[in-house]
Amino acid sequence: MAGRTPRRSGQRANSELLTRDLIVTTALRLVDADGMDSLTMRALADALNVYPTAVYWHVGSKSNLIGLVAERVFDELTLPDDNQLSWDEWLGEVVRQWRVVMHRHPNVAVMSAAKLLTTTAALPFIERVVAVLQRAGLSGQQLADVYNAVLGFAFGWVSTELSEEPSDADDTWPAEFEEALTGLSNVAYPALTRNMPDLINRTLLLRWSSGRDRPLDSGFDLALTSLLDGLRRATRSRQGTS
Amino acid sequence: MAGRTPRRSGQRANSELLTRDLIVTTALRLVDADGMDSLTMRALADALNVYPTAVYWHVGSKSNLIGLVAERVFDELTLPDDNQLSWDEWLGEVVRQWRVVMHRHPNVAVMSAAKLLTTTAALPFIERVVAVLQRAGLSGQQLADVYNAVLGFAFGWVSTELSEEPSDADDTWPAEFEEALTGLSNVAYPALTRNMPDLINRTLLLRWSSGRDRPLDSGFDLALTSLLDGLRRATRSRQGTS
DNA sequence: ACCTGAACACCGTTCAAGT
DNA sequence: ACCTGAACACCGTTCAAGT
Numbered sequence: 394m395a396g397r398t399p400r401r402s403g404q405r406a407n408s409e410l411l412t413r414d415l416i417v418t419t420a421l422r423l424v425d426a427d428g429m430d431s432l433t434m435r436a437l438a439d440a441l442n443v444y445p446t447a448v449y450w451h452v453g454s455k456s457n458l459i460g461l462v463a464e465r466v467f468d469e470l471t472l473p474d475d476n477q478l479s480w481d482e483w484l485g486e487v488v489r490q491w492r493v494v495m496h497r498h499p500n501v502a503v504m505s506a507a508k509l510l511t512t513t514a515a516l517p518f519i520e521r522v523v524a525v526l527q528r529a530g531l532s533g534q535q536l537a538d539v540y541n542a543v544l545g546f547a548f549g550w551v552s553t554e555l556s557e558e559p560s561d562a563d564d565t566w567p568a569e570f571e572e573a574l575t576g577l578s579n580v581a582y583p584a585l586t587r588n589m590p591d592l593i594n595r596t597l598l599l600r601w602s603s604g605r606d607r608p609l610d611s612g613f614d615l616a617l618t619s620l621l622d623g624l625r626r627a628t629r630s631r632q633g634t635s
Numbered sequence: 636m637a638g639r640t641p642r643r644s645g646q647r648a649n650s651e652l653l654t655r656d657l658i659v660t661t662a663l664r665l666v667d668a669d670g671m672d673s674l675t676m677r678a679l680a681d682a683l684n685v686y687p688t689a690v691y692w693h694v695g696s697k698s699n700l701i702g703l704v705a706e707r708v709f710d711e712l713t714l715p716d717d718n719q720l721s722w723d724e725w726l727g728e729v730v731r732q733w734r735v736v737m738h739r740h741p742n743v744a745v746m747s748a749a750k751l752l753t754t755t756a757a758l759p760f761i762e763r764v765v766a767v768l769q770r771a772g773l774s775g776q777q778l779a780d781v782y783n784a785v786l787g788f789a790f791g792w793v794s795t796e797l798s799e800e801p802s803d804a805d806d807t808w809p810a811e812f813e814e815a816l817t818g819l820s821n822v823a824y825p826a827l828t829r830n831m832p833d834l835i836n837r838t839l840l841l842r843w844s845s846g847r848d849r850p851l852d853s854g855f856d857l858a859l860t861s862l863l864d865g866l867r868r869a870t871r872s873r874q875g876t877s
Numbered sequence: 878a879c880c881t882g883a884a885c886a887c888c889g890t891t892c893a894a895g896t
Numbered sequence: 897a898c899c900t901g902a903a904c905a906c907c908g909t910t911c912a913a914g915t
Contacts (some may be wrong), residue, residue: 543796573755
């Protein structure tokens, strides 16, 4: 097909030169538009109007490129001021911010929870989180536990909310799944059938739409406030332990 | 190479016949052994000593096969008795069980949070969860919110814990990352450097080992108990509020 | 019904060569 | 330094044909 082959002349089509930055920007655009699977080195090269190997020269490998895309999304985070807020309020705002950004880039969100990120680009972010926890009087193992509890929740919960729908193209599975759920026997599934109106396509394992189309706002709010409430009590009762 | 081509005779090598069940079992074995990426229809066919198209006849497509593998892992869950336990205690046990099973199949865990699961196989599990919440006096939107809060935490947090390390083969990034973290300036990163011994390779974004090798037990425990504690208070204070 | 065998349209990545 | 061009060893999936 036309468009597969880059320009034949020595220079690129547009006046911009091929840079690492432009590559990452274009990659993020592809991922946002059509999902992580649609990010191929060849499609990316096509979009940039160069040969795939030109992309390799700038980013090394696909997995490295994916890391760069994740960093780019990280940079969209703007952290709240850490005065005027208690540590749990501040962390709550950070997690909310995280969710907002991830809803802008759901395909990156899903990937971020799946792949271990080892990037120094997140260090300024982490410094602020640790500083807030330290100022709250936490230290040692307890500081690490609160950190993991909250960030694990933020990354994981939002990623689960945004998990991607199967793309079997022509498929009829949403209709079939809905039919199966509405047609459930109320003797075999008494609790489920009774509460189905509040659950169907609104809860995990009972939905066919991703949180991209149907955000689980109230469930997220409840989870976040409950977690922080519980953490506040847990840290208050045995402050400074170990 | 040898081994690529199935047997030439009419029948399979071993006496077992090729069934959907055997295919799923073999697929799970491949995924557990070498990760989700190593599950290719061709490698699977090789392991079963048939042509790839024979696998297609039984499972339809790769994405359908992945769903079947997820169901297989789901079946390993054994739910606790729901008498003798309060609803939050019971849910806590379920989430712990979930984590135990996912630690047995980390590659499936990561995939489960990334892909939207629409399977009727989980319905008996869901019925019990909803029944427990209902018996606790929850209903309507509040029931759905608690459900999403807890399951989203279970799926997401554990998936984040178990996220997979990059596999760039020969790579030296673990050592480089560790060096970057230990060599941090304590004027630029005062809180981070002060707490680094408790954080390095033990917390999200500051680790190069997956939770498969270094489980985040205490962080998980704190998060789970805090979440449930908070949920108990939140539901008690405004019971029945739709 | 169940499987073989060949083919199509893709992948990520490497290597040599150009400028 | 930066990119072209060709090639290698793979993919998922479809289709026709065998038994």
